[in-house]
Amino acid sequence: MQRHRNNKIAKQLWKGRKTRVARVLFVLATGAITFVATQANEPKAKPKYPLGELGKVVRIGEEIVTRTAEHHLSKQYVGNSLNCTSCHLDSGRHMQAGSFLGTAAAYPAWSPREERVITLEDRILNCFMRSQNGIRPPKGSRVSVAIATYITWLSEGSSIQMNSEKPLGPNHTPALDFNGMKPDLERGANLYANRCADCHRKDGMGSDDGPPVWGDQSYNDGAGLSRIPKLASWLKVAMPLDDATLSTQEALDIAAFVNSHKRPKFVLSEHLPDDVKLGEYNGKR
Ligand code: HEC
Numbered sequence: 393m394q395r396h397r398n399n400k401i402a403k404q405l406w407k408g409r410k411t412r413v414a415r416v417l418f419v420l421a422t423g424a425i426t427f428v429a430t431q432a433n434e435p436k437a438k439p440k441y442p443l444g445e446l447g448k449v450v451r452i453g454e455e456i457v458t459r460t461a462e463h464h465l466s467k468q469y470v471g472n473s474l475n476c477t478s479c480h481l482d483s484g485r486h487m488q489a490g491s492f493l494g495t496a497a498a499y500p501a502w503s504p505r506e507e508r509v510i511t512l513e514d515r516i517l518n519c520f521m522r523s524q525n526g527i528r529p530p531k532g533s534r535v536s537v538a539i540a541t542y543i544t545w546l547s548e549g550s551s552i553q554m555n556s557e558k559p560l561g562p563n564h565t566p567a568l569d570f571n572g573m574k575p576d577l578e579r580g581a582n583l584y585a586n587r588c589a590d591c592h593r594k595d596g597m598g599s600d601d602g603p604p605v606w607g608d609q610s611y612n613d614g615a616g617l618s619r620i621p622k623l624a625s626w627l628k629v630a631m632p633l634d635d636a637t638l639s640t641q642e643a644l645d646i647a648a649f650v651n652s653h654k655r656p657k658f659v660l661s662e663h664l665p666d667d668v669k670l671g672e673y674n675g676k677r
């Protein structure tokens with residue numbers, strides 16, 4: 393009898409504990425789901441910087457990405473008036489337009505263009521030569537390390553999954569399916585005049601409201617965006633700024649029109665520094 397009562401009490405206790413355990417599990421699970429959903433869908437709105445020197449370098453990297461053409465650590469390597477964030481919108485926090493979210497987790501990656509396995513630092517430095525029409529900064533230099541630190545910080549929490557096909561991260565700009573569409577330059581010109589020229593000017597030279605899209609001060613013809621399909625995919629998710637509503641056909645027409653204009657020619661040797669500057673000791677002497 394006594395035993396039975398004890399059992400009953402124990403059962404009740406366990407029942408109470410079960411609901412408590414279940415409640416705790418439920419709270420943990422919903423918390424985890426919200427956390428995962430937030431991680432997957434939202435850029436870091438209120439970033440928490442790492443402590444100490446690491447946090448400082450993350451911030452320097454963020455500044456360089458935002459003001460690449462004028463920052464004292466990067467400007468000598470830039471050959472046009474663009475900043476990384478001209479294409480990697482919201483300093484790489486945009487979910488689709490050149491997103492840096494999760495990017496570090498894809499490296500080292502295979503790069504068909506370089507025919508090498510490349511690191512995140514290599515990928516960053518290559519954008520200086522092509523998209524920024526400049527000179528490749530030395531590996532291990534402050535500018536290179538700061539940008540890599542910033543991008544890696546934006547990738548915290550992503551599990552490493554190296555890319556064996558392309559040097560692209562998990563949130564790279566989605567490639568469009570053109571389904572046999574052909575670009576039409578005349579339609580592109582009209583669309584450009586109506587949807588783009590207000591900010592980038594009719595002559596493409598840019599204004600206070602938008603950087604140059606062709607000519608000496610824009611990306612060179614070795615840059616990703618100089619390829620029409622790539623530019624179209626990027627425009628689809630990025631432009632017009634804050635109103636990215638182009639149809640696939642419109643994006644293709646405008647991309648063909650924008651890239652039909654003159655821009656700097658890319659010759660690799662002109663963008664590599666002297667051999668001694670190609671690498672640098674990355675540590676305290
Ligand atoms: C003219 C536009 C443009 C500029 C300026 C530019 N980039 Fe890029 N960058 C691209 C494009 C386009 C890609 C390919 C991205 C994609 O397909 O999602 C790319 C890719 C990258 C990647 C690889 C992303 C991934 O998903 O793996 C990194 C890293 C990168 N750029 C860094 C930089 C840095 C750092 C700067 C400034 C020094 C810079 N880029 C300037 C256009 C640009």
Ligand code: HEC
Binds near residue numbers: 603611
């Ligand atoms: C409201 C102004 C505005 C409109 C309209 C606009 N852009 Fe942009 N565009 C910008 C700004 C600003 C940037 C740079 C992003 C940043 O710094 O945050 C940019 C960046 C770009 C870039 C990459 C950097 C460069 O200059 O090469 C291209 C290409 C581009 N826009 C093309 C277009 C096209 C094509 C259209 C029309 C479909 C368009 N934009 C409409 C403001 C605008």
